[in-house]
Amino acid sequence: MRVLVTGGAGFIGTHVVSALLRRGHEVVVLDRRDPAGASTETTARPAADGRRLVVGDVRDRDAVARALSGVDAVSHQAAMVGLGVNLDDMALYTSINDVGTAVLLAEMAAVGIPRLVLAGSMVVYGEGRYTCAVHGDTPAPPRAQSDLRIGRFEPRCPDCGADLTPGLVAETATPDPRNTYAVTKLAQEQLTRVWAREVGGSLTVLRYHNVYGPGMPRDTPYAGVAAIFRSALDQGQAPRVFEDGGQRRDFVSVHDVAAANVAALEAASATRGSPVPDGRAGDGTVAVYNVGSGQPRTVLDLAEALAVAIGGPRPVVTGEFRPGDVRHVTADSSRIRAQLGWQPQVPFDQGMAELAGAPASA
Secondary structure (H helix, E strand, O other): OEEEEEOOOOHHHHHHHHHHHHOOOEEEEEEOOEOOEOOOOOEEEEOOOOOEEEEOOOOOHHHHHHHHOOOOEEEEOOOOOOOOOOHHHHHHHHHHHHHHHHHHHHHHHHHOOOEEEEEEEHHHHOOOEEEEOOOEEOOOOOOOHHHHHOOOOOOEOOOOOOEOEEEEEOOOOOOOOOOHHHHHHHHHHHHHHHHHHHHOOEEEEEEEOEEEOOOOEOOOOOOOHHHHHHHHHHOOOOOEEOOOOOOEEOEEEHHHHHHHHHHHHHHHHHHOOOOOOOEEEOOEEEEEEEEOOOOOEEHHHHHHHHHHHHOOOOOEEOOOOOOOOOOEOEEOOHHHHHHHOOOOOOOHHHHHHHHHHOOOEO
């Protein structure tokens, strides 16, 4: 199978490319960055490991058309990620994530490529799943900044005001995006569903939880928390943990995320459709899967594990907060395990040790 990986020179994309090559697939990479140089012009050339590289922007129809030539399926990883700085980022997020996806889908439809795996995100859920002792399963409303300022971080039941108990969120949860990045990731899902319905295509959405591993970018306003902590420790500084450090996440190794992409692509190829449809979209099929380790950890757990692995200073809990952050969101990944046979292979401590010893990307 020949697979186009958009964003294939990025953090997750490079691992997806490597995993596909190890399985004997041909790979085409479309990315604004050329791993072999600084060229920003639209070029195409073969790489030593068998990849075909197309340097160009996913919003550029000519670059996308060139990258799609002879392709059987697409793994769409290209995106602007992270919470961002402020609303000034909104136009750029929307342009790269949503306009870029629309351009890709239009070109896929034009040349008849039937299979797509989308890099989705758990951010579409907003807060995760919660239970009230009195009222049962209860959606958590956005946390009030007045509560956050006084250190009241746990979401409260909108009916009785009691603290809610977090649980695992399943793919059937109603999306509730709470920042610009989350809105654009949900829009990507909706755009790809339109494509699947209109062309009868096979769509698999992989909702990544908190991905970490070698090749993570250095600390920027768009980096994930693992990269932020790693950058601080590399400079001999204590990781600064927001809120009280009790935020629950599902930290999953990038190796496991890459394996999930391969499993989804191969299942779709074998059945000429989605592996097990989440629902039919006209003549097309759609499957949605959480991709997580299945072992919730707190943000403080992450900071402490990295500090131990690197041998750096212990983390400092600051009580600070970021508007738009959610308190708890952890994955129920049982569907992808049952339907695709995917299993996470990298234990948390092993993954932290690998991240500690790996060079960070620029």
